Every structure is written in C-alpha cells, then in structure tokens.
Amino acid sequence: MSLPDDATPWHDPTRLLHGDAGLGDDSAVSPPIHYSATFKARDAAEFAEMAGTPRHAAYYTRYGNPTHERVAAILAALEGTETAMLTASGMGAISTTVLALVQAGDHVVAQGRHYMSTAKLFDEVLPRFGVQVTIVEQTDLAALEAALRPETRLIMLESPANPTLVLTDLAAVAALARPRGILTIADNTFASPINQKPHALGIDVVVHSATKSLGGHHDLTAGAVCCSQALAERIWPMHITLGSVLSPMDAWLLLRGLRTLAVRMERMNANALALAQWLEAQPQVERVWYPGLPSHPQHALAQRQMQGHGPVVALALRGGYEQTSRFVASLQLATHAVSLGGVETLIVHAAAMWGGLMSEAQMASTGIQPNFVRLAVGLEHIDDLKRDFGRALQQV
Incomplete structure (x- = not known):
C-alpha cells in the first residue's frame, strides 16, 4: 500500500481496510471471490510467463489466486514484512515453512511449550528425516544459547505460548540467532499483529493460524506465512509441493474478517x-x-x-x-x-x-x-x- 503524501506510515486499522488497494478490479467496493482453479492466457508467450512466475496470482490456484493476493498484501503490511503467503491451516503454514528451511543433518532449537501439533512436528516428524531437535525452556535464554550448534539452522518460537501464556523474549532470541546466521520463526497467533509485531523485534518469519483472530468468526480454517521475498522464494516451492492450498472462499472470508480485526x-x-x-x-x-x-x-x-x-x-x-x-x-x-x-x-x-x-x-x-x-x-x-x-x- 502506498504511503500518504507526508510519507507517514498508515496505522493498522487503515492498513486493514486499504492494504490491498490497487489489486484486482477496484470498481467493486467488496472484492469478488475468484472461485477458479485455473486462469486463461491469451497466447503461448503469456502462458509461459504465467507458468514461470513464482506465486503468480492468476495462473493456477495452488500457485496463487487474486483473492489470496489481497489477503497476503494486508498481512504483510500488518506484520511489516516484504510479503506473505497463505495456506489451508496454521499447521500448513508451520509445517511448510519448517520443512522448506531445514534438511537432513541440520539442527533445530524449539521451545518447550508449543501448540500441540507444532510440538509433534519437532518431537516426532523432523527426527524421522534426519533433523536433530533440541527442546529448551523458552524463558531460559542461557539454556537456549547453550543449545545452539554450528549446524543449527532454525529456532522455532511461540509467544504467548499455548495454553499457559508463557512468553518468549523475541528480541533477545533474534539477537542470539541473527549474528550466527540462524533463522527464527515465531508463531504470532495468540497475540495477533495488532498486539505484537515479531518481525520488528528481529524475527525472520512470522506464522499464523489465521483460523483464529485474523478470521475472527469461527467459520474458516487458514494459515499465513509472513517473511522477506528471499525467504518466500525458498518456502513457496515446498508449499506448492505439499499442496496446503487455501480455498478462494476461505480466503475471501479471511479478507472480510481482517477488515474488523x-x-x-x-x-x-x-x-x-x-x-x-x-x-x-x-x-x-x-x-x-x-x-x-x-x-x-x-x-x-x-x-x-x-x-x-x-x-x-x-x-x-x-x-x-x-x-x-x-x-x-x-x-x-x-x-x-x-x-x-x-x-x-x-x-x-x-x-x-x-x-x-x-x-x-x-x-x-x-x-x-x-x-x-x-x-x-x-x-x-x-x-x-x-x-x-x-x-x-x-x-x-
């Protein structure tokens, strides 16, 4: 979204309403639902351009969709990241991101209190594929720093944590990770970007279960990944491979919910x-x-x-x-x-x-x-x- 004339950033309530301005057909006050799995090209050259453009908004909905594009623009503006991607659930966002950023032989540090399915990803799934995981108490920064190794590639955080509302010092963890070239992911679901902005505190990737506060009406299931363009280019191929695709209808419901967040x-x-x-x-x-x-x-x-x-x-x-x-x-x-x-x-x-x-x-x-x-x-x-x-x- 473009800045106002004095270059002062818009406030969050305004971002929610106008963060997708200029995308699609703006003649409709309420954006349409682009309920199509595939989109046509005028000729072979345009088809080749569409097929070769990562996250093209109007090629094939597993790759992108105009309704997805609107939601992603708002979420990126809220979280202060360069871009955002949508998935079919919060766990779709977390699993896709983690699997895209680690490989066999890597080491991951995760905090001890996580959403249960996130904990299972680190306790049970990653070790099966040769990724070592160390679980630490998130309130103990010294223990977290001691757990880091030369092969540590990722730190997974959640704050406030489910269900006991334990907090993680996001800025302190980012300060430990960034000089070592370790990526950080923070689940911001419990706080929402209205209450907390992990990227501004130094976190590389912010994930959400958009099913919760972002949607806000208990009528959709969705996930979101907010990050830099460079990281999105690493995560997106895993996304289209795993296929955790958000339906256009749920994307539209999420867009509607965001307006009142x-x-x-x-x-x-x-x-x-x-x-x-x-x-x-x-x-x-x-x-x-x-x-x-x-x-x-x-x-x-x-x-x-x-x-x-x-x-x-x-x-x-x-x-x-x-x-x-x-x-x-x-x-x-x-x-x-x-x-x-x-x-x-x-x-x-x-x-x-x-x-x-x-x-x-x-x-x-x-x-x-x-x-x-x-x-x-x-x-x-x-x-x-x-x-x-x-x-x-x-x-x-």
Whole structure:
C-alpha cells in the first residue's frame, strides 16, 4: 500500500481496510471471490510467463489466486514484512515453512511449550528425516544459547505460548540467532499483529493460524506465512509441493474478517483484561495467567514487546477435575469448544481436551493440571461475562 503524501506510515486499522488497494478490479467496493482453479492466457508467450512466475496470482490456484493476493498484501503490511503467503491451516503454514528451511543433518532449537501439533512436528516428524531437535525452556535464554550448534539452522518460537501464556523474549532470541546466521520463526497467533509485531523485534518469519483472530468468526480454517521475498522464494516451492492450498472462499472470508480485526482486538483486549482482573479476585479461583496482569511472572516483558495482551486467559480453579468440569458445563455464554479469537467467548477444560492425546507427564510438563481452564474471550458485554462466570463459580 502506498504511503500518504507526508510519507507517514498508515496505522493498522487503515492498513486493514486499504492494504490491498490497487489489486484486482477496484470498481467493486467488496472484492469478488475468484472461485477458479485455473486462469486463461491469451497466447503461448503469456502462458509461459504465467507458468514461470513464482506465486503468480492468476495462473493456477495452488500457485496463487487474486483473492489470496489481497489477503497476503494486508498481512504483510500488518506484520511489516516484504510479503506473505497463505495456506489451508496454521499447521500448513508451520509445517511448510519448517520443512522448506531445514534438511537432513541440520539442527533445530524449539521451545518447550508449543501448540500441540507444532510440538509433534519437532518431537516426532523432523527426527524421522534426519533433523536433530533440541527442546529448551523458552524463558531460559542461557539454556537456549547453550543449545545452539554450528549446524543449527532454525529456532522455532511461540509467544504467548499455548495454553499457559508463557512468553518468549523475541528480541533477545533474534539477537542470539541473527549474528550466527540462524533463522527464527515465531508463531504470532495468540497475540495477533495488532498486539505484537515479531518481525520488528528481529524475527525472520512470522506464522499464523489465521483460523483464529485474523478470521475472527469461527467459520474458516487458514494459515499465513509472513517473511522477506528471499525467504518466500525458498518456502513457496515446498508449499506448492505439499499442496496446503487455501480455498478462494476461505480466503475471501479471511479478507472480510481482517477488515474488523483492529476493532475486534481492541474489545477483546479490554474484555480479557477486565475478566482476568475480576477472576483473580474470586475466592474459587486459585490462579489466573494473563500477560496484562501485574501478577504474570513476565508482565514486564509483555509490556515491552506487546501493544496489547490478546483474548486468551488461563486459570486454575480451587478443586480438581470434577469441580472444573462442573464449572465449564455451568457456563451459558462461554461455548465449550476449541479455538480462539472469534466473536464468541470459548472455553476448554484443558485436561479433558488434551487428556486423550497426551500422557499425564506430558501435560504436567506443559503446565496442564486437572483444574486448568483456557478461556478465549469474545465480544460479549463484560458485565454479562462476569455475571455468567460468577454464577458458574458458585458450582465449584
């Protein structure tokens, strides 16, 4: 998007609305959905040019699509990167990026707390293909630095981390990695680019599950990779090989969702902080984790690297599994479902959700106790949320 006349960058809410200006047919106020798998060429010369242009927006939708192009332009503007690519899911974005940037014999460092499928990629998949992985506690910079080797090619980060909202000092990790020629990837899903800009802190690649806050309505599945043109040229061939292609319809839904991201996130940030403060004062609540609370052990880091603290709040109730299940079941406004960042408040009893997929030891190592709850705050009126949660807490 071009700069205003005084060369001052546009603010994020304006980028969301006008970041795709000049792409496609601008006669339509609402951009069309380019629901076509393939696009025609006028002659052999144009066909050869289309086929030979990486990420061409109108050749074949696995390679690119005009609707994808609009979304990518907005995301790149938000994250401050040269370009962006879309995938069919957040894990599509993460897996494609990692597999494109490492090979047998390489070494990767990953933090100890990640989205579960990301953790499986590093714990189970990469070692099968000859890539060594070292897992470190993300709050321990000395341990992370000690894990680096001459063959280390990549550091994978996530901040805030799912589900316990542990933070990683992104600027400090980037400062360790860049002089050594090590690439860094940060999953920015929990924060969103409204609240945190990892690339500005020195991170090379920013990935998202766009299913969450970017889409914002629990009606699509998508992923995004934001990076330099040079890195995109390395990642894109793996993308078209693996085929994690976002449908034009979901790309259009994502485009529509992005238009309201700034106003939605402003309300979610306010709701989440107010609810976290209120929950912290309730006698039935043992502990609350939220980066915006002074009680969060990394609150100072959150203030330094985040502009807002996101919609996710974690809490532990006074009681065990049964009391926690009763509390969750008693809520009327919070829907018992996975995901986050949508207009409705969602809640999960973490031990119930992950219990069938992780051992008790694995859950304990990631901070998931029987009384642990993850809450993704939506756009409801805060007084109604407090009333609903207060009523449910009486059941604990």
